[in-house]
Amino acid sequence: PEGDVPLISPAQNGLAAENFIHQSMAIIMEDAVKKATDVREKVCEWRSPEQLKELLDLELRDGGESESKILQRCRDAIRYSVKTTHPHFFNQLYAGMEPYSLVASFIVEALKPSLYTYEVAPVFTLMEDAVLRKMIEMIGWEEGGDGIFNAGGSMSNMYAVNLARYHHFPDIKEAGLSAVPRLVMFTSQECHYSISKAAALMGIGTKNVYMVPSDNRGKMIPSALELLIKTAKSEGAVPFMVNATAGTTVLGAFDPIQEIADICEKYNLWLHVDACWGGAALMSNKHQHLLKGIHRANSVAWNPHKMLMACLQCSAFLVRDKTNLLQRCHSSSASYLFQQDKFYDVSYDTGDKSVQCSRKPDAFKFWLMWKALGTGELEERVDRALATARYLAEEIKRREGFRLVMEPEYANVCFWYSPPSLRNLPDGPELWKKLHTVAPVVKERMMKKGSMMVGYQPHRDKANFFRMIVISPQASRLDMDFVLDEIHNLGKDL
């Protein structure tokens, strides 16, 4: 390859490449868009790991394969994947196919941009800024703020912990934690696990995440928070932040932000609101009361890839600060990227606000769909999803054998299903022990049948229950009825 000939012309055949991409687009359109979202098709074509390994022929070899073989591999990858855009996928905090966001994703993949500097990503740098400013407006930070899109809500929560720590103890960035007293943060026992993961990674330690008890609706109890803050202080530890959750993962509960903000002000603690899931309610005049007081937060995590259906991943971290805290906290000023002798205003270079280096322009996926739908239709979608969840809850109350875990206030509908054989058992440990085994079997059966996907989990002292997540504008009342009918069909003999 060092001879003259091989280097004289491109090694890649551009026309062949274009032809391959063109053919694959037809497959993607047919199998990954149309069939995947067709309610008459399966949500998944279940195979065990052992079976699937054989079917996929995973081994990577010295020789390449023909294009027709690769196209078949594309079809197979789609075929055996879970269709998370299917109207009967209710398993995670995201669902549905959002065409505008999807197209934006395709553009991003084709252009391969990375958001270090304005120079390499001019369009997406400005779009990120526009989306962040609009989200800041909806949070209600009248004096503005700052922010960045991250590779997921866990990263955003981590950023919050780092900013809170840096705000209180800027020296830690250079000197580390070994010379500092024990730092303590507070969150509810219902919070997302990323808060503990952040504490572990950041050297704070999971034991220094004090778990505040929640009430029977899953909301943090403010008086319990204050008590724990006092406890930490009496131990000689240094409280520095509180994480309030707006839309908990399992129950969909909203912590009382106003009361928590009062306590944070009293004790001078950074208030972060993990609104990854619940932030979408800010779009709705009817439901934004769930996040009342969020304008008092110092930082917010909000994932448009959940309820608002932007393609994965689309996660914003927002901070109420005008002093460039985000950049000061994370910067390392690498001279090969962030040259100061550029010919444009380098304040547009946002890369040093991030702990990542390459960073995808996820904001574009939200910007394009927002442009297409307008705030108005985004609001309607949120209202519709919560109305559909409400319908499901009422159906559960009406139907024999079904029982709500609690009244939903958001799009998580949690419930038990009792097969007829258990319906006459008296309430007690034996019933719950038996009920605990029902959901896993129903789940296995729905997976193998491919008819739908609904999650289940045990939760604290509660036996396994189903958690339905209602998001997609593709899902209607008929689909809610279907889910309940199908659970009964799959589990009635247990």
Next chain:
Amino acid sequence: PEGDVPLISPAQNGLAAENFIHQSMAIIMEDAVKKATDVREKVCEWRSPEQLKELLDLELRDGGESESKILQRCRDAIRYSVKTTHPHFFNQLYAGMEPYSLVASFIVEALKPSLYTYEVAPVFTLMEDAVLRKMIEMIGWEEGGDGIFNAGGSMSNMYAVNLARYHHFPDIKEAGLSAVPRLVMFTSQECHYSISKAAALMGIGTKNVYMVPSDNRGKMIPSALELLIKTAKSEGAVPFMVNATAGTTVLGAFDPIQEIADICEKYNLWLHVDACWGGAALMSNKHQHLLKGIHRANSVAWNPHKMLMACLQCSAFLVRDKTNLLQRCHSSSASYLFQQDKFYDVSYDTGDKSVQCSRKPDAFKFWLMWKALGTGELEERVDRALATARYLAEEIKRREGFRLVMEPEYANVCFWYSPPSLRNLPDGPELWKKLHTVAPVVKERMMKKGSMMVGYQPHRDKANFFRMIVISPQASRLDMDFVLDEIHNLGKDL
């Protein structure tokens, strides 16, 4: 929306969505694939932030826009974006259009999978495993290992620091750093800035990253490393890891892994190799000597999205461990995701190895192109890129006004360009002061003309120089000649 009618049928029009996606695919094909990679087209259509803001009409409003308007917005986003897949884009450590990987990306975007559990991402879970095992084999860990794909190399380096720390001090995960002596890690002064960012985020502190001097080729000096380890110990600090860089960001230098591994063994330090950029040389029989000794590392970061051209992002973190260290270090065992009463072998659920929650199946983008090309063609691409870089270096030596910063050993070709007005100045501070101003002006002119993109930076005591990154099989000798001709054309009057 809570009346009966709006919930009875889906709110989204599936056919209209499909039609929109279909139309947009034609635009993506034409503008973001064909035109973007056409050497006769511009690399970028430069606009200042102020101009671009007006052109793009960024504001998000209450009302939505028509589909034809949105399609025009797609065209505009592509038009004003940098074409990183253009044959004359040499600005970052990635470039080029890889059709197989691109198609895999499209499939991922359409299917919206997330890699928590086998159940929600069966195909991609197995493919990630297959790719990791093959990469582990190429590193030379004969007894196997473990790994995970991350959202970028910075994350992978952070994982390495966390695993090294957990390996030595498992209690830190729970108890935090405040009760632990000062921990110190070592890396060369040429390393990527993510090492310092990791230390800052993880509470170790940037001052506790001891920067080991490099030689005049940019390689860590092993004796200097040993001296610094002794210094740290004498200060009462606790050394715990060394980061060796295989392919530094600016110079493309490879640290001497064998000698560093000897020192790590002697002092019982975790050895991490940041091979994000240089790992591709493992594919080449001819060039793998650059990473000699990598099989002795405890962990490796390797980004197939760089030299190997997988779509952004595709970043592997690999660890030589068979005790489930990765999961033990990062797990939080969230019961809503990682139920233990599932109907399949839950050891396939990899989500708890990650500090992310949602995680994209980036390995698929590498798997599909590897299947299509085979190891053989991947090897040829690496050999070809390095041969092309070598050709460029020889041309630089031959041409008047050009001067190599150093002989390249990889695909980074660093050089100064002197316009004729500076060629007769004597070597000294005045010459270098003037030379320092040349690259920024040439860069401005190439951006505004849109003819190519080549980076520049100052580096330590060295004045601004150009850094060419040679990757793409689309780039030939003719393109190397073009770059040098064009720099001369743009800068000869300076």
